[in-house]
Amino acid sequence: MPSTVLLTGGNGFIAVHIISLLLSGGHSIVATVRSENKTTYLRQKFAEAIPGGQLKFAIVEDITVSGAFDEVLKSHTFDVVLHTSSPFVFTINDVKKDLLDPAVLGTTEILKAIKANAPTVKHVVVTSSFASIVDLSKGNRPGYIYSEKDWNPITYEDSQKDPVSGYYGSKKFAEKAAWDFLESEKPSFKLTSICPPMATLQEVKSMSNLNASSSAFYALFSGQQKELQNAGVWFWTDVRNVAEAHIAAFEKPGTGNERFFICEGRFSINFVVEYIWKHYPERAKAKGIPEPSPSAAFPETGTYYPDNSKSKTVLGIEYTPPEITIRDTLEQFVALEKELGIE
Template sequence: MTRVLLTGASGFIATHILDILLAHGHSVRLTVRSADKAEKLIAAHPEHKDQIDYVIVKDIAEAGAFDEAVKSDPPFEVVLHTASPFHFNVKDTKKDLLDPAINGTTGILKAIKKYAPTVKHVVVTSSFASIIHPKEGKWPGKVYSEADWNPTTIEEADSDPTTGYRASKTLAEKAAWKFLEEEKPNFTLSTINPPLVFGPVKPYMQALESINTSNERFCNFLNGKNKEKLPANSGFVWVDVRDVAAAHVAAFEKPEAAGKRFFVVEGSNFSNQQTADIILKHFPEYKDKLPATREENDGFDYLEGGLYTVDNSRSKEVLGLKYHSFEDCVVNTVKSLKELGL
């Protein structure tokens, strides 16, 4: 049994990580922003309640926010840091995105070094946002991998919410690797870099009005917002949340993952038309919520001129990931949203 600290435990990805940690027999401390969220998580795992405790961290951007959270008896061996904002409802880029991402990441690394010397490995949730070169667009012929870094600077972060989000993830991850290089702590680091994360939500933690950003598109399919016409794709590559969760756990359970970034991506492209087709196939009751006319080229609106591809070989070879198919992902996502009343 390994003693693990899981930050941002009520988040979309973290709830799935918790399932795996408990199934693998690990002891887990959760950081959450309210006791109510922690109690819901514990209540959802009654058979594992003796493996879970929690602390409240209301603002991860505050100095010393994690100082008390990292202190434990028995002591921690692993920290999984998933807490970071992912939304585009931004009024102040620095306050809403940059500070929580960057200060939260560096803050927890400082706290671990100072107060939790027993920690041997840290896994940080990063993003494809810190890999992609936004100005290159579709970039035909490009193969994205862990070797790539988003060149966006902090000066460019204020240009729009999407750029601000991408900058926050890039700068936070760079800050983490810089910390290791300069501070030389006792722990090693791995980062997990997923693109759009789809997949089933946990009904006990979610409400339709606060569904995670990437799954909002599925709500729009099911509630008829796209009935007249499907929107153009706002992304081209994806991954199932269950695979992202598995990657976080494998990253500390497999020693060879230390010191590496992992581009956790299914590998194939998706379209909104493909999503609609799968929904119609498995859930015909939503027929009247979907457009009657199919999009040309099955909705793959980026076919002309080509599109970048991705290399997920490291995640499969080192972490042992076996990715869920897009059809399985869509079906299970819809099932979970139906539980919420859609």
């Protein structure tokens, strides 16, 4: 049955894919963005959905401000809220002030606003991260199987040591704040958290707006990166599967007040260069793209593994294999290079 959905962070990497799925499912959407100019691409991409009101926009400049979501929640009648937005930080001078506090406030403020202003909301889905699951202190943890039962043990104090610790801590404490809110405030809505690792397959619009995973892929594909090294995190998933999980979280039964780890499997940079050499051999030679290397392989001592059984059985996710994600990503690069006249 079609729902009316509030989608926060509507111009984000994952959110754009969520909008596509919501529209194809007949749902109506109000997407929040930080400024009007953030709607430009969305208005172009989803032009057919706007005249009939299936896709609308609302400006929420700062999601951490008390009452930031009150107006949009009062102005519409929502069934579902998908909270994908996260605070935007240009520079990190103070980890607590710039990372930890905004992440937690960005979550608690919308939950408080929903409880106070949107009694019709039945389900809230929060985008979390594998960062809230992984224990960085254990390293590659050979043979260990991560699942929804795991929580990053990082303390609030340790989260403030440096920006990397702050990032992982911010994801852990933001999700924890959501579950604490559910426990203490006992709202009428159900809560689901979606915890993906690094998501790949960005919709590439220009070479200047590549996210971390796309930048890493293009650095290889363009021949800019001559020495291979891995990202240090051994899990990945296709962003299309992450988007599917958000929809299934409110459409499927048995998802309320549950946590889902969305992960296809292990991933190494060698997967990318192997694909390039197999399918673009002339380009690989011409651009001096490195061949698969032990430095980009899984460590001989082993790594951790994912348990994605819950996402398969409850959400019904059928994971996209890595070669399909790599294929689709590189095909976008080829098309954009052609459009821009890049050789």
